[in-house]
Amino acid sequence: MAAHLSSGRVNLTALREAGRRELREFLDKCAGSKAIVWDEYLTGPFGLIAQYSLLKEHEVEKMFTLKPGRLPQADVKNIIFFVRPKLELMDIITDNVLREDRGRSPQRDFHILFVPRRSLLCEQWLKEQGVLGSFIHREQYSLDLIPFDGDLLSMESESAFKECYLESDQTSLYHAAKGLMTLQALYGTIPQIFGKGECARHVANMMIRMKREFPGSQNSIFPVFDTLLLLDRNVDLLTPLATQLTYEGLIDEIYGIQNTYVKLPPEKFAPKKQGEGGKDLPTEPKKLQLNSAEELYAEIRDKNFNAVGSVLSKKAKIISAAFEERHHAKTVGEIKQFVSQLPHMQAARSSLANHTSIAELIKDITTSEDFFDNLTVEQEFMSGIDTDKVNNYIEDCIAQKHPLIKILRLVCLQSVCNSGLKQKVLDHYKREILQTYGYEHILTLNNLEKAGLLKPQTSGRNNYPTIRKTLRLWMDDVNEQNPNDISYVYSGYAPLSVRLAQLLARPGWRSIEEVLKMLPGPHFEERQQLPTGLQKKRQHGENRVTLVFFLGGVTYAEIAALRFLSQMEDGGTEYIIATTKLINGTSWIKSLMEKLEPAPF
């Protein structure tokens, strides 16, 4: 069930197991039948830790979504609220509790499970509303880093970037530090910490402080990770803005992957039964889970989309050849053997069918003229062409009222690739956007400016060309089929963040001091002392393991690039990736938008 988590260098099943254990322990505290009232946001992440079956085993009989009003009738002994510590949610819970029928018998017991952390503030709030005493158990469930895949952890904290960079609210960084402490408790103290950016510095400081807070608990686990690299998203604002061109990246760009699941238009997945073609097309979107447990997906997810087709057709040949085998099976033994392989082959065939359908869906989009034009402009900006003047394509897109987020991505990309736009150019874009999409977006534009995504060129100097050249961010001779550099994930552009990780491993950041200074925030190195017995004696040829933590989000293309580096034969480093949230340009920009809905006049 969780085989994909143990496939990598670090066995993340342990983390999931710890999570399950903690959950079971809590559930058993509330003896008797239970109903869970969910903060809806949590259901997705929880699904990655425990399925309904686990809850059922522990007498969870009903599940509801948290909403104001009277709680549904349910004949259970316990009502448990699974919530994030947010005041808005406390108000809803208060409402639920106050409306509970006191006359009913037997009375239902209330409990709260705070995720990821118990909050004094919330408890104070409940106390002031006079309901705190109604809760028998108030506990926390420290679900900070959720294992998504064998090499991927996410906090799934949607607003982390906005909170950190726009609102100076570092709550998510505190959770990140706590998550790292949990990780270290399970996988040993990480001896080396590198970082770049203000948030990275803050997290490292908190980790060091937290370690000091528990001097008694000497960690005696042999360290699995050699290095932790903390990276602020605002060190590299460019990468998420560009359209990802890996298979997984494109699925996310086009359909949006949520907690490893994607919902796809159903037409292409209609069961192809002869004679019934086109009769009842399914109307429900097709929901698929995407992770490395699926062999084929693991193979193609990180490839440039242009290299996916050939793999799929090769697979198709192999599978049909395998099915052909049955005609050669003569003896009973041969037939038996064939049959025993059948389930695996059928799974492979259905997997192939699914991905062929997805690839067709994506291809329809990537071969469209608009996709091509958009990509051309992106690539021009990233390679430094005409970044300093108003771009015709963007103007035309605004004039045709293309989706606002697409426009914002392009304008921000241009701004980032030019170290800010000339005031005249910036004002022109802003005016065009406000007139076309509505003046309410003035607050969104303001947010983008605060986050540094959109800005006037103040220094009068454009640093991007220097950064691009020094870090080799633009590669003209990119090989999409058999890549030799991370730039294949964006067909030419090498993600800055991953380049930083790559250069840290070899030859070290000292070689790029100048460029590091141009990027925002401090860069630093910390060492955590290990007891002598735990110091690593590296075997010859054994790779180092580096945990790269993206504070403020990471894209699938960046993950693909890091996986590419892990697999390089002479790479010497394997990467595990952690982040506050898996993002793409669209979801990222969306999180920064101010949602203003006018009251109807």
Next chain:
Amino acid sequence: MEWSLKEDLRDCLVAAAPYGGPIALLKNNARKEKSPGVRPLLEIYSASGLLLASIPWKSGQLVQLGWTASEDLLCIQEDGTILVYNLFCEFKRHFSMGNEVLQNHVLEAKVFHTEYGTGVAILTGAHRFSLTTNIDDLKLRRMPEVPGLQKPPSCWAVLSQDRVTIILLAVGQDLYLLDNTSCSVVTPPGMSPSAGAYLQMAVSFNYRCLALFTDTGYIWMGLATLKEKLCEFNSSIRSPPKQMVWCMRPQSRQRAVVVAWDRQLMVVGNSTEFVLDEDSYLVPELDGVRILSRTSHEFLHEIPEASQEIFKIASMAPGALLLEAQKEYEAASFGKCFIDKFPAESFVHMCQDLRVLNAIRDYQIGIPLTFTQYKRLTIEVLLDRLVLRRLYPLAIRICEYLRLSEIQGVSRILAHWACYKVRRQLGGWPSRSLGWGWGRSGWAVVLLEYEPRSGEQVPLLLKMKRSKLALSKAIESGDTDLVYTVVLLLKNELNRGTFFMTLQNQPVALSLYRQFCKHQERETLKDLYNQDDNHQELGNFHVHSSYSEKRIEGRVGALQNALDEYYKAKNEFAAKATEDQIKLLRLQRHLQEDFDKPYLDLSLHDTVSNLILDGHHKRAEQLYREFKIPDKRYWWLKISALANRGDWEEMEKFSKSKKSPIGYLPFVEISVKHHNRYEAKKYAPRVTPEQRVKAFVLVGDLDQAADAAIEHKNETEMNFVLSKCTASTDAAVAEKLNRARAQLLKK
């Protein structure tokens, strides 16, 4: 002495700290070969011989023991590692004197004290010196080589002159001075040429004087600068002395050197000789010499004139008379009556000091300080030393007796005591039960300082009403929930002005509070921005609130406020945009009234587009001019709207109104998009040559497209058209293209 030593002192490594400090003994150190099974034993005694602690020595071979200025014991190992222990033999830390020392081993070592702190000098097996002047800020210095030095020097000493630490060493009849960079030969002035080889040297407590002892029994005494001889003396004892130390008072002109042999002690300067009953150990002090032995601990010092006058046989000095009188009347202050205008204060202070000294000299305490030493050491340091010895009750009583301020005295000591207790009883887990309920919140707060877990610290500080301290602790922890909790408590506790002021000084708390206000009380947000004149944010605030206004007048009013704030913020763009927004809203209201259709809250684009859709071209034109919509965008907008409306006639008219700023390809595209090839074809010929191929392909006229491509001699275009050709219908076109392409490739 309280101790009952079985061993001879000469068989032990001994180190006694100055200022009546503790004594460290390492037993069995040298006897390795004789009884290999016996581990050396490290013992620490008070100056009165009370055992403070002892541990079996399990680390490496020790060469030397020494005490730091803060009464930590330094154990110098043969390999140059120095282990630091406290008074109770508890290990504190260790450090190394470097690789050179590690390789060549420590032959001899000396611990010394200067204004920089406690230093260590090492003589290595390679006859080189390494030293550090402050072990708390370790900087190793390797001294220059002494040319031709084949064997270890017969004696050496560390000197400190003008803040420079140097080493003086003797080899046979030669004296060498080593400073940071050079080695020089020196000769003491007035040194008898027949004095012989140097055996021993001694530097005074204050580094001012130097004494040299030679193998003829000759003693030279002079200034450590080697510029002046004070006196010389011939002891007529030729054997090397065990120890030689200076004995003098800080201000006195009398100078004496005490030289000790196994059974003999000589005070050179007034040349008195004492016989020693047992082997003894000399501890130089600021104003004398402590002499330790198995049975006794004596202090040898020059008698001050005042005492001499009192105690001289048949003295008639006033002091002596007073002493006699005191014996009769038992009144210490008896003599006071005989003096006019004697400042009472200094009398009181003197009495207090004497009481303190008597208290600490008690053998149970065992800190035999002289008055001079006590004054030099200061009361603060003395209290620290009592704390170090865990003599908390005495320390507190001294504080109370001397009426020291709480912070300086009792609280501080209690805090130390509490920490010590807490550490001991709870094995490293500070406890809140100890912290709270003592009613002495001052020191509970001090104690809480030692609580490393902010989650425990902050709620307790809040309970004690130390909210502001709680706030900074919460911020330090990074736990935003804690910060929120404190902030909301402060909000109830303080008046609004003070509350805001407090937040002003804590940016982290301020931004969190803003977040809170955003969700819970938006009006407060305005006050916060007002307070720091943040007009930009105030503008944003008003824009935001304008959207919750239920009436258009309210909306416009709020936007007007925003406009004013944007101007104050010098954000011309935002101000202008908001002005336009107000203008648009007003216009939309008119439109809504005139056409009885919803226009309010549409964007400018959608407003104009809807006007065109409804055929109100004049009104659309008016908005286009009033809002200065760029031509290009207006043309796009208009043709899209016209196509939506299906008003092809108007579109054609418009296309001819003037030269299109967007060219004519959009006309083709938009017509095709609305499945009107007929209209699209009208515009295809007007498309610029570069885009014409695409236009003809769009309208489905492959023949013309092919012609255009052939005319351009553009292979890409030809291929593009070819890709659109179907074999059944477009064979002729395909052939034409193939031919042209072949020709093109030939060239």
